[in-house]
Amino acid sequence: MKINAELIIKLRKSKHWTQEELAIASGLNVRTIQRIESEASASLESKKSLASALGASIQDLDFEENAMKPCPICQSDDIYQYKEYFQYTGVGEELLPKLGKGVFGVAKICPFVCSECGYTRLMASSETRDKLVQSEHWKKI
Numbered sequence: 001m002k003i004n005a006e007l008i009i010k011l012r013k014s015k016h017w018t019q020e021e022l023a024i025a026s027g028l029n030v031r032t033i034q035r036i037e038s039e040a041s042a043s044l045e046s047k048k049s050l051a052s053a054l055g056a057s058i059q060d061l062d063f064e065e066n067a068m069k070p071c072p073i074c075q076s077d078d079i080y081q082y083k084e085y086f087q088y089t090g091v092g093e094e095l096l097p098k099l100g101k102g103v104f105g106v107a108k109i110c111p112f113v114c115s116e117c118g119y120t121r122l123m124a125s126s127e128t129r130d131k132l133v134q135s136e137h138w139k140k141i
């Protein structure tokens with residue numbers, strides 16, 4: 001999956017770590033670190049190891065893909081994005097049914113809203129997406 005390599009490099013440098021030192025701290029090998037930093041792609045396992053070594057959350061390392069610009073409905077460029085993933089805590093059914101309960105509590109989502117027409121798009125976190133793929137309640141269409 002795509003990963004925010006720029007942030008990984010920034011966090012690594014802020015700790016004054018070389019790629020070798022990050023490899024030791026994360027338990028990954030140096031070649032894996034080099035590949036992740038240059039290709040901006042990593043497995044979920046590598047991502048978890050890196051997040052833990054760098055003191056970041058897994059969502060922090062997600063690649064920011066703001067593809068909702070312009071708005072697909074009205075073509076406006078006035079798009080607002082919530083600054084981070086948040087846990088939906090509405091009462092009743094979860095926002096994304098059958099994906100929220102358990103380890104992660106509720107689905108972590110990141111909304112985009114068009115200020116012109118109100119069109120809203122939700123981005124599920126990588127954890128939620130992993131659950132989606134494995135869930136017997138959701139079918140791929």
Ligand SMILES: [Zn+2]
Binds near residue numbers: 072074115117119
């Ligand atoms: Zn719009």
